[in-house]
Amino acid sequence: MDRVILRRALTGGVVAGVSMLYLAAVGLVESFTDREIITGFLTLGRLILLAPPLIVGYWLAGRLEGSARQVAAGAVAGLVGGLFLGAGLLLGFALSPGIREVLVRISPDLLSFIAWGLDPVPGALVNVVIATGLGLIGAGGRALPGRFRRPLVAGSLAIVFMAMIEPFLRPRLLDFDLIVIANWIYSDHGLTPIAAVVVFLVGAGLAVIGPPARATMRARLETADPGPRRLFWWIVALAAIGFLYTLPVIAGSFLSQVLVLVGLYVLLGLGLNIVVGFAGLLDLGYVAFYAVGAYFTALLTSPTSSLGLGLNFWVALPIVVVGAATVGLLIGAPVLRLRGDYLAIVTLGFGEIARLLFLSEALEPWFGGVQGILGIPPMIGTTGSYTLPIIGEVSGPAATYYPLVGFCALAAYFTWRLKFSRTGRAWNSMREDEDVAQATGVNIVNYKLLAFALGASVGCLGGAVYVTHLESVFPGAFNIFVSITALAVVIVGGMGSIPGVILGALALVGLPELLREFAEFRLLVYGGVIVAMMLLRPEGFWPDKARRRELHEGEGEDDANPENVEAAAGAAPSQA
16 A cells, blocks of 8 residues: 555545544434434444444545455445544543533443443454445445445445434324334334345335336437427426425425525525526525515515505515515615626625514514514415315425425426526626626626616515414514525536526535434534535536536546446446
8 A cells, every 4th residue: 555545545544533422422323322223233422433434435435446455445434433432432431421521422331332331451452353344345335346335335325314313204104094004114214124134125226127118218318309398398398296295295294494595595506506606606694685585575565564554475475575686786786897706795795784674673563573464365366275186185384385386387488497597697797707708899898787676576575474373473483594504505506507506505414304313413514514515516506507617627428427428328336
């Protein structure tokens, strides 16, 4: 092993060791020592503790050539990580119980769990051996040809996914009287061993047949006549509409509420994508438009507001959109000369100014101050419930879900048409280089103002839906975290990508809501995911093609998008 590879392996081992110690010290491991993944075989606490050397070994091997080098680097990284964990374990036993005065999460039960119930020295040695083995397994798995590696990874992730959704899937199965299936899949909040094997095989099988099937379908669509191609997309669209139409019935009340939250951030992400993804204007105060949409809707529709108009939501909505666009122009005008970090700081200030104005005592007669505005009627009807064909009566979160899906579809279509229009091309040139764009005839002032106005118009829809869903509005809901989350949705999903925004909202808003077991560690997991994305896939989950080319300039297209390695159906994935 040469010096460069050894240095990488040692660095990776330090990262793995520090990660294991940190996850244990903050209490993430101890909180899930009894949460089963595979009942009787693997707990979530054990998986969290031992995942770092496996991941580091896999990651290291992906950056080296030659199977022997990959495996050796993974083993060294696992060994170093295990030594760190073992040393931390011995230190914890030596300083216990006084260590709890500084690190309150390090309890005797945690130390015993890490030591596998053994004495300190044997427990430390066991952890060194296991961490070395996991680093070796991770690197060895990465060294396998893609046709073997992808099924193994997909099957393993499928097991973890099915175990984590047990608090939601099992109750729904019981609601539909599928008791036998629920008891066959789950036992003691984890997968049964037989179900784990089946889930692994299904996940691995999908990973095997998925890429060739996609390549075959793509090739047939490219060579098909316009008529059959159009028919195929109509069938796909109808299937998607049918799925979305019946989803609240399948999901239940809680998951419908999660879908509403995801939909709100889809609207915010689509609006912010115009400003950041299309025009390249870094806006950290986007929550201001969300708040404007919410308060304008409350003022116009609530009979108890300062205006007392009591307008119907659909009558008030066009006024709200125009008002938000005007606010977008007012915010955009003072920052026309600013770029990059300076623009971000100023827009961040505007977002805080908006929140403080709605909170202030001086404007309390208008906006209600801390007390907010109450009595906001629902979007449809006076009771918030209505009847749909097949579904029947709809109420609760599902009553908001259906109009919200319509708003999201309308906003997605609107932004898609903008992206490929003359205006979208002008924004793209601005994002690349404002000086060059201005030299070629693009009116920078007009297009910047237009981006702020249209972004505000889309974002205000989220605020309007939000207040009709809650039937009240309070200034505390519009803090900077909303802007940060919306920006993270755009970046993690893929800047400039409309499908990426939807995927980013599902990942950053939907998943945390589903994984309520991690509520105490939500920001920790959230930050870790964002850091990992920026390091491993900076273009996002579903990147825009132009953005992907920018971030992978100088690399081959296959390097930027590994799926393109498979040129035709049935082609075997290349060995990484």
